[in-house]
Amino acid sequence: MDNRIRILRAEKRWSQAELAEKVGVSRNSINSVENGKFDPSLTLAFRIAHVFGESVDSIFDKTEAVADLDQ
Amino acid sequence: MDNRIRILRAEKRWSQAELAEKVGVSRNSINSVENGKFDPSLTLAFRIAHVFGESVDSIFDKTEAVADLDQ
DNA sequence: GCATATTGACAAGTATACTTGGCATTCATA
DNA sequence: TATGAATGCCAAGTATACTTGTCAATATGC
Numbered sequence: 001m002d003n004r005i006r007i008l009r010a011e012k013r014w015s016q017a018e019l020a021e022k023v024g025v026s027r028n029s030i031n032s033v034e035n036g037k038f039d040p041s042l043t044l045a046f047r048i049a050h051v052f053g054e055s056v057d058s059i060f061d062k063t064e065a066v067a068d069l070d071q
Numbered sequence: 072m073d074n075r076i077r078i079l080r081a082e083k084r085w086s087q088a089e090l091a092e093k094v095g096v097s098r099n100s101i102n103s104v105e106n107g108k109f110d111p112s113l114t115l116a117f118r119i120a121h122v123f124g125e126s127v128d129s130i131f132d133k134t135e136a137v138a139d140l141d142q
Numbered sequence: 143g144c145a146t147a148t149t150g151a152c153a154a155g156t157a158t159a160c161t162t163g164g165c166a167t168t169c170a171t172a
Numbered sequence: 173t174a175t176g177a178a179t180g181c182c183a184a185g186t187a188t189a190c191t192t193g194t195c196a197a198t199a200t201g202c
Contacts, residue, residue, distance in 0.1 A: 017179095028162080028163095028181090029159080029161080038159060038160085039158090039159080040113055041113065042112065045116075046133040049128075055128045062121065062127075065118055066121040069093070069094070069118060099191070115190090
């Protein structure tokens with residue numbers, strides 16, 4: 001799933017390891033989510049949004065998730 | 072995780088089975104998410120938000136998810 | 143009352159998010 | 173140089189989202 005994590009992280013000048021520590025997951029998880037290897041849980045999405053002071057909807061791109069829903 | 076699915080579903084007069092069919096998961100999954108038995112994936116959260124025409128952040132309550140993040 | 147729809151719940155299996163640990167590459171800087 | 177920080181990636185294990193199938197309890201309509 002596309003997301004703005006890398007950009008937001010650059011603005012804050014946080015490494016993947018720093019972000020991982022802030023939201024309480026492993027660096028590998030941040031790396032995998034950031035690179036679209038797998039989607040975060042809703043809980044992790046909320047935690048990432050929280051530390052950046054943004055909404056889940058503004059950080060993660062729902063396009064692929066809802067692509068097949070429109071009648 | 073607290074959420075407004077039951078209320079939104081009542082407004083639309085959709086059964087759990089109807090909502091499940093719309094978002095492409097089993098009725099058991101909707102029932103479990105609605106009753107807080109487990110949290111939805113971010114993808115499912117987006118799909119639920121989409122069929123109700125709302126945002127993920129407005130439907131799901133992030134309070135528990137971010138409870139331990141504030142320094 | 144009777145039939146049907148809806149919901150809550152459980153068990154067992156599958157898919158996937160997430161962990162730990164490690165290794166290679168790149169970049170900055172001493 | 174060389175040393176460390178940051179990133180990408182892989183493998184194997186654990187945790188949990190989600191499925192199918194089923195049953196009981198409750199509501200709703202005839």
